[in-house]
Amino acid sequence: MSQERTGAQIMVEALIRExxxxxxGIPGGAIMPFYHALPDYTEQLRHILCRHEQGAGHAAEGYAxxxxxVGVCIATSGPGATNLVTPIADAWMDSTPLVxxxxxxxxLALGKDAFQETDITGITVPITKHNYxxxxxxxxPQVFKEAFHIASTGRPGPVLIDVTKDAQQAxxxxxxxxxxxxxxxxxxxxxxxxxxxxAIALLxxxxxxxxxxxxxxxxxxxxAELVQFAERTGIPVITTLHGKGSIPEDHPLALGMPGMHGxxxxxxxxxxxxxxxxIGARFDDRVTGKVSTFAPNAQVIHxxxxxxxxxxxxxxxxxxxGDAKGILQALLEEIPASDHSEWLAHIRDMQEKHQGRQxxxxxxxxxxxxxxxxxxxxxxxxxxxxxxxxxxDVGQHQMWAxxxxxxxxxxxxxxSGGSGTMGFAVPAALGAAVACPDDTIWxxxxxxxxxxxxxxxxxxxxxxxxxxxxxxxxxGYLGMVRQWQELFEGKRYSGTPLTGPxxxxxxxxxxxxxxxxxxxxxxxxxxxxxxxxxxxxxxxxRVEREANVFPIVPQGKSISDMMTEAPEAVGA
Numbered sequence: 001m002s003q004e005r006t007g008a009q010i011m012v013e014a015l016i017r018e019x020x021x022x023x024x025g026i027p028g029g030a031i032m033p034f035y036h037a038l039p040d041y042t043e044q045l046r047h048i049l050c051r052h053e054q055g056a057g058h059a060a061e062g063y064a065x066x067x068x069x070v071g072v073c074i075a076t077s078g079p080g081a082t083n084l085v086t087p088i089a090d091a092w093m094d095s096t097p098l099v100x101x102x103x104x105x106x107x108l109a110l111g112k113d114a115f116q117e118t119d120i121t122g123i124t125v126p127i128t129k130h131n132y133x134x135x136x137x138x139x140x141p142q143v144f145k146e147a148f149h150i151a152s153t154g155r156p157g158p159v160l161i162d163v164t165k166d167a168q169q170a171x172x173x174x175x176x177x178x179x180x181x182x183x184x185x186x187x188x189x190x191x192x193x194x195x196x197x198x199a200i201a202l203l204x205x206x207x208x209x210x211x212x213x214x215x216x217x218x219x220x221x222x223x224a225e226l227v228q229f230a231e232r233t234g235i236p237v238i239t240t241l242h243g244k245g246s247i248p249e250d251h252p253l254a255l256g257m258p259g260m261h262g263x264x265x266x267x268x269x270x271x272x273x274x275x276x277x278x279i280g281a282r283f284d285d286r287v288t289g290k291v292s293t294f295a296p297n298a299q300v301i302h303x304x305x306x307x308x309x310x311x312x313x314x315x316x317x318x319x320x321x322g323d324a325k326g327i328l329q330a331l332l333e334e335i336p337a338s339d340h341s342e343w344l345a346h347i348r349d350m351q352e353k354h355q356g357r358q359x360x361x362x363x364x365x366x367x368x369x370x371x372x373x374x375x376x377x378x379x380x381x382x383x384x385x386x387x388x389x390x391x392x393d394v395g396q397h398q399m400w401a402x403x404x405x406x407x408x409x410x411x412x413x414x415x416s417g418g419s420g421t422m423g424f425a426v427p428a429a430l431g432a433a434v435a436c437p438d439d440t441i442w443x444x445x446x447x448x449x450x451x452x453x454x455x456x457x458x459x460x461x462x463x464x465x466x467x468x469x470x471x472x473x474x475x476g477y478l479g480m481v482r483q484w485q486e487l488f489e490g491k492r493y494s495g496t497p498l499t500g501p502x503x504x505x506x507x508x509x510x511x512x513x514x515x516x517x518x519x520x521x522x523x524x525x526x527x528x529x530x531x532x533x534x535x536x537x538x539x540x541x542r543v544e545r546e547a548n549v550f551p552i553v554p555q556g557k558s559i560s561d562m563m564t565e566a567p568e569a570v571g572a
Contacts (some may be wrong), residue, residue, distance in 0.1 A: 002410015
């Protein structure tokens, strides 16, 4: 029989019962009872004190993305809770399992504009799978069990639990004999057999089929099944930003990334294919471009755990609701081997004519360090060293990383996609480093995004984390916005020139090593030394300020309308 516990103790024990080993957070008035309880459970639950609640939320995301487990972040009421809104929204858009636990003012003060009172459950309704306001401590075991179930099943996502201070302080005997019974929440995991066979029949008649693998393959742990399916059918595979690593990029059937910054041959393959088999991707606007012109010749098969995504943006011939792994296994039971070598050869011919990486080899007449020089060095090191993960921020550097690094394994590429959250990478790397202490965790970020959350370097130092290596692609601009201003607004650089501190010196101030890299000759040595250094390191790569990401599909245009170089160069 359970002994009497405070609500705060019940909260901690509920986390432990869900298998949680680490939480990321910051204390404050309304969550103080929880923090008062924590020291009694230090052997079971590690708390990491972040420097900003946004950092705590992104760290929990990074932990989840690297490990496949639910990430947990903690904050107090009011500004503490609202600082979690950005990572909660990010987790919502990118289907990351997250449980955010916030303190709330006492029950009697609710609705009275008490100090640091904010209706965080109301604020987060649109960006959570579900949320709870708990004022009765007897509800805590049930609520926590439900929250973790909802966050981790079906399409993963964030759940928020807001607990009043008096509920944390009250003493009760908890009832741990709770069961999950959510009549309105019954995710479909096993696909409809008839629809599976319809998909097989459609693929059997296809002359130019194409597989598009997305985030659902990663979260469904279906990478092995994807490769087996592609090899059985001979169908080429394209991978979305969040699908990177679902098939090794040196695989003969792997083509690369589609969409706004996808390769020319990939986007043209989409426009020519007659069957497009989407496994676990959203058909978001960065992939489709102008929707009415997307894949005009294709009949679409769409596999997704979330039925609301099927048919939302692109008309679907064969919808299959279910888990990517289970659906691929069902397909593999019945689908015959096929040969699409002629179609693949055609795509490879297009690739030879429009090889995306070639554009980066056309060096301008400048001694400046070019971004692709850095990525070449990082890619070589990662391929030779292995056992690494990369957290990228948002902007030009993010797209260069997606294009120029050979992603070989699932969960090796961690980035903010749907929300495009600058400041994501450094705290996400903190979480990934805690989840995977034996891996080297590389941060690739811009000088703009780095300055949003660089304070989490202090957390990395305080926690004794030695496996984070930060690569700043420093061009002195908010680079992606500047690129758009250059290409589409006549170089009217408004609000984009950016100064910053001496980043290596800043790293040293935080207790990390810091190195400035300014020439191509310094790149490889700096990367190798950083990798071997017994501690976390920052590398400041001072790159050509006006280098651009190509190809690019202008907003509102078809993915057929790719720009492969600046207009001046086109007309030259």
